[in-house]
Amino acid sequence: MGSQKRIAKELSELVESPPAGISVELADEANLYEWKVHMKGPEGSPYQGGVFLLKLSLPTAYPFKPPTVSFATKIYHPNVTNDEKGSMCLGMLRADEWKPSSKISAVLQFARQLLAEPMPDDAIEGRIAEQYRNDRQRYDEVAREWTRKHAAHQ
Amino acid sequence: MADNGDRVFCHACGGVWSRADSDLTCPHCESDFTEIIEIPPDPDTPPPEQDPEPRTPPINPWADHNPWDRDEAAGPRPFGFMDSGSPGYSQHTYRSPDGRFTFSSTTIGGGYSSRQSAATAPTNPLLPMMFEGLNALFQGLQETHEPHEARSPGLDDPFMAHSSSWPNIDPGVSNAHAGHEGLFPRDTDRAQPMTPPVASLADLLEAFRTDFGGPRQQGRHGARGVAGPNPLAMLSALLNMDRNGDAVYSQEELDRVISQLIDHNNSGTAPPPASDSAIRSLPTKKVDREMLGSDGKAECSICMDAVELDTEVTVLPCTHWFHYTCIEAWLTQHNTCPHCRRGIDSVECTGEGTSENPVIIEDSSEAPSSGRRRRRSSPFSLRSSRSSGSRSTPQSPTPESSEPRNRRGSRGSRGSRSERGGITGWVWSRFGGSNE
Numbered sequence: 350m351g352s353q354k355r356i357a358k359e360l361s362e363l364v365e366s367p368p369a370g371i372s373v374e375l376a377d378e379a380n381l382y383e384w385k386v387h388m389k390g391p392e393g394s395p396y397q398g399g400v401f402l403l404k405l406s407l408p409t410a411y412p413f414k415p416p417t418v419s420f421a422t423k424i425y426h427p428n429v430t431n432d433e434k435g436s437m438c439l440g441m442l443r444a445d446e447w448k449p450s451s452k453i454s455a456v457l458q459f460a461r462q463l464l465a466e467p468m469p470d471d472a473i474e475g476r477i478a479e480q481y482r483n484d485r486q487r488y489d490e491v492a493r494e495w496t497r498k499h500a501a502h503q
Numbered sequence: 504m505a506d507n508g509d510r511v512f513c514h515a516c517g518g519v520w521s522r523a524d525s526d527l528t529c530p531h532c533e534s535d536f537t538e539i540i541e542i543p544p545d546p547d548t549p550p551p552e553q554d555p556e557p558r559t560p561p562i563n564p565w566a567d568h569n570p571w572d573r574d575e576a577a578g579p580r581p582f583g584f585m586d587s588g589s590p591g592y593s594q595h596t597y598r599s600p601d602g603r604f605t606f607s608s609t610t611i612g613g614g615y616s617s618r619q620s621a622a623t624a625p626t627n628p629l630l631p632m633m634f635e636g637l638n639a640l641f642q643g644l645q646e647t648h649e650p651h652e653a654r655s656p657g658l659d660d661p662f663m664a665h666s667s668s669w670p671n672i673d674p675g676v677s678n679a680h681a682g683h684e685g686l687f688p689r690d691t692d693r694a695q696p697m698t699p700p701v702a703s704l705a706d707l708l709e710a711f712r713t714d715f716g717g718p719r720q721q722g723r724h725g726a727r728g729v730a731g732p733n734p735l736a737m738l739s740a741l742l743n744m745d746r747n748g749d750a751v752y753s754q755e756e757l758d759r760v761i762s763q764l765i766d767h768n769n770s771g772t773a774p775p776p777a778s779d780s781a782i783r784s785l786p787t788k789k790v791d792r793e794m795l796g797s798d799g800k801a802e803c804s805i806c807m808d809a810v811e812l813d814t815e816v817t818v819l820p821c822t823h824w825f826h827y828t829c830i831e832a833w834l835t836q837h838n839t840c841p842h843c844r845r846g847i848d849s850v851e852c853t854g855e856g857t858s859e860n861p862v863i864i865e866d867s868s869e870a871p872s873s874g875r876r877r878r879r880s881s882p883f884s885l886r887s888s889r890s891s892g893s894r895s896t897p898q899s900p901t902p903e904s905s906e907p908r909n910r911r912g913s914r915g916s917r918g919s920r921s922e923r924g925g926i927t928g929w930v931w932s933r934f935g936g937s938n939e
Contacts, residue, residue: 445773
């Protein structure tokens with residue numbers, strides 16, 4: 350299948366030369382469509398020092414349909430749902446915004462960039478976005494605290 | 504409610520007596536384990552006189568009329584069975600299955616038809632209030648949604664209008680109403696809509712359903728024939744106004760509305776599929792050295808396979824090229840370039856080499872145009888040169904004034920996604936060029 354070929358290719362590229370702060374592996378060696386992603390909190394962000402586990406799921410119609418990305422590690426962030434799903438609001442992954450020429454590498458880099466620069470205007474957690482805008486100090490504190498609590502790298 | 508009409512049941516001796524004084528002690532066994540009961544009344548006791556109370560609606564001219572005046576004028580009669588002895592006077596009594604309510608219907612004179620529903624001696628003050636509230640509500644609804652019909656049969660008779668606006672339970676009775684000029688007042692304080700309860704509710708809902716949505720059926724009785732199978736479903740539909748409103752009453756409803764909006768949004772903004780003919784008519788060409796770029800390598804950005812020299816590829820109007828099978832799979836879902844999102848139908852946009860759009864795709868795939876800009880190393884660098892060009896030209900004065908504007912317009916509708924604000928624009932601006 351074309352999609353498997355492309356996925357395998359992207360995977361091997363990502364494993365060979367991973368983007369900064371990102372490492373990928375298959376959640377299950379037999380399944381190309383479920384990935385585990387470890388993402389380091391970007392330097393200078395309140396997530397620094399944490400390692401976040403993300404799940405990346407590829408549809409069988411990939412690359413014609415977008416992958417989905419979610420945080421398995423709890424994270425305090427305006428663009429990540431504060432629930433057990435940890436869904437991430439990525440505009441480029443929306444069905445009507447997705448382009449087949451986008452690579453998983455770009456998706457993951459974007460996700461990491463979003464940790465460094467939250468987008469409160471596209472927030473999924475309005476309360477955190479509000480805090481991010483109006484009380485950045487407090488937001489930093491809580492995000493740091495959550496990072497220490499949930500994403501501490503041992 | 505502890506007036507003289509109450510009956511008291513003694514739990515000790517099982518006796519029932521009419522409560523003449525305010526004493527609740529059983530006259531037989533002197534037990535005070537007694538209970539005021541409302542119904543059924545003693546068969547030999549006439550129902551208590553109903554004080555003429557203010558009724559709803561206040562416009563009812565019969566509001567202060569006491570039907571039992573006539574009753575007494577015709578002589579005391581036993582309560583609880585049908586009496587057709589007096590000409591033009593008949594009385595029906597219905598008892599609810601559990602025996603808690605008794606309804607009487609009285610027809611007086613030549614066509615004085617009425618349904619006098621008397622929940623005799625109601626001891627629960629909530630019941631009349633509830634019915635009153637329901638009545639007011641239903642009347643309000645009916646008058647709001649069916650003002651014309653409500654008034655049509657007897658404009659000069661407010662009660663008539665009121666009566667005809669009801670979904671009548673019994674067609675016969677309703678016809679009797681319409682056929683006579685004098686009407687016995689209905690007791691709107693009482694349980695009129697409860698006889699017989701289920702049919703009444705269904706009729707009521709049906710009347711509302713036909714009022715709220717859909718074409719009106721052939722009158723009310725015609726509508727009854729198509730009554731929905733489930734009154735509850737209809738009630739739910741009513742509450743949600745046939746789901747047209749944005750007022751929701753439960754979490755599930757809210758979820759449903761939201762997902763509906765999301766679905767709608769997705770299908771509304773995602774580009775539609777391209778037609779088969781449009782896909783088939785796309786030009787193809789063999790990959791040449793220029794397309795491979797300086798490093799001599801190129802790949803189809805859909806399957807990400809390397810593309811060798813002389814491979815035949817399909818070229819979109821935006822000059823991005825792909826394997827035919829790859830681009831076909833995408834175009835059958837969306838009619839835009841999978842890389843730059845430009846529409847594949849906007850062939851005319853690439854027609855001439857203007858400053859805005861210096862790139863030309865040859866109609867005949869083989870003819871390499873010498874003077875064109877063909878020094879792109881890969882489709883991806885082409886994309887960035889294009890998008891930067893499209894951004895800059897709107898500011899720069901262009902000789903052809905009308906043509907570029909058209910072009911800009913068509914881009915604005917379809918191709919301008921590279922200039923989106925928000926998260927997507929940010930994504931593309933940040934990562935769009937880093938794809939190769």
